[in-house]
Amino acid sequence: MNTKTTAFLSIILACGLICTLVGCFQAKPVRLYTLTTEPPLQALPQKAASTTILIGPVKLASYLDQPRMVRRHSITQIDSIAGHQWAGNLAEMISDKLVAEMGALLQPSPVFAYPATTVFTRGRRVALDILRFEGTEDKTATIEARWTLFDLTDKSILKTQSSLIHTPLTDDSYEALATALSQGLTTISREIAEAIRSEKSE
Numbered sequence: 001m002n003t004k005t006t007a008f009l010s011i012i013l014a015c016g017l018i019c020t021l022v023g024c025f026q027a028k029p030v031r032l033y034t035l036t037t038e039p040p041l042q043a044l045p046q047k048a049a050s051t052t053i054l055i056g057p058v059k060l061a062s063y064l065d066q067p068r069m070v071r072r073h074s075i076t077q078i079d080s081i082a083g084h085q086w087a088g089n090l091a092e093m094i095s096d097k098l099v100a101e102m103g104a105l106l107q108p109s110p111v112f113a114y115p116a117t118t119v120f121t122r123g124r125r126v127a128l129d130i131l132r133f134e135g136t137e138d139k140t141a142t143i144e145a146r147w148t149l150f151d152l153t154d155k156s157i158l159k160t161q162s163s164l165i166h167t168p169l170t171d172d173s174y175e176a177l178a179t180a181l182s183q184g185l186t187t188i189s190r191e192i193a194e195a196i197r198s199e200k201s202e
Contacts, residue, residue: 032087033069033174035097036182041189043107044197052123053106053196054152056114058095059129065091069174070134072142078134084174094130097182098189105193124158124199125150126192133181139169141180145188149195159195163188 064070067090068080086093095113103111114125132144142165149159165184169176 028083030082031084031174033084033178034087035093035185036179037097038101038182038186041101041104041186044105044193046106046109046197050109052120052152053102053109053111054114054116054120054123054125055099055102055111055128056095056125057127058091058098059127060091060133061129061131064130064133069177071177072132072134072136081174090133091130094128094133094185097185098126098128098192101186101189102193102196105189106196120152123152124196125152126196135169135174135177135180139172141167141169141177141184143167143181143184143188147188147192149192149199158199161191161195163191 063078063080066080067085068082069084069086070078070080072078099111099113114127126147126149128145128147130143130145132142135141143163144165145163147161147163148157150156151158165187167180167184167187169180
């Protein structure tokens with residue numbers, strides 16, 4: 001067998017090996033998840049005139065600021081799974097859900113994402129820091145959020161509160177995790193809406 005033939009066969013074998021390796025390490029399909037929309041929420045009874053509400057900014061803890069969903073195994077150990085990711089920017093998805101739900105709860109007060117296209121000098125703004133947004137090994141979705149209510153007129157802080165919400169999962173799937181996290185956010189929407197309503201009625 002001459003040198004050219006040997007070189008040709010070596011190239012063929014190398015190509016076959018590469019194709020085999022590519023097949024073995026081919027990326028698994030990525031599943032994308034969104035936050036669910038809860039059934040229509042009944043507006044809370046309003047005891048004062050409507051006022052503009054701005055939601056934002058929504059800031060994520062650095063380990064949550066990524067496309068992958070997160071599951072916690074211990075106080076110090078978490079996993080982010082490449083094959084299970086949020087379908088969009090998580091902070092924006094959380095903001096959109098809160099705006100929609102608080103808009104329903106606080107009717108007829110208009111609720112917008114911050115910053116709004118119009119500059120408002122009267123009303124309220126809610127800023128949120130999401131510290132935990134994850135599943136745990138005991139089939140629970142956990143959300144920890146710290147939120148602050150501001151007066152738009154003088155930028156003063158009216159209220160600061162932390163919320164820790166645990167929602168059971170129906171099964172071990174990531175779809176169930178997305179649903180439970182969505183339900184937890186609805187609970188936080190109600191907490192904030194109640195605080196705004198109480199503050200307005202004082």
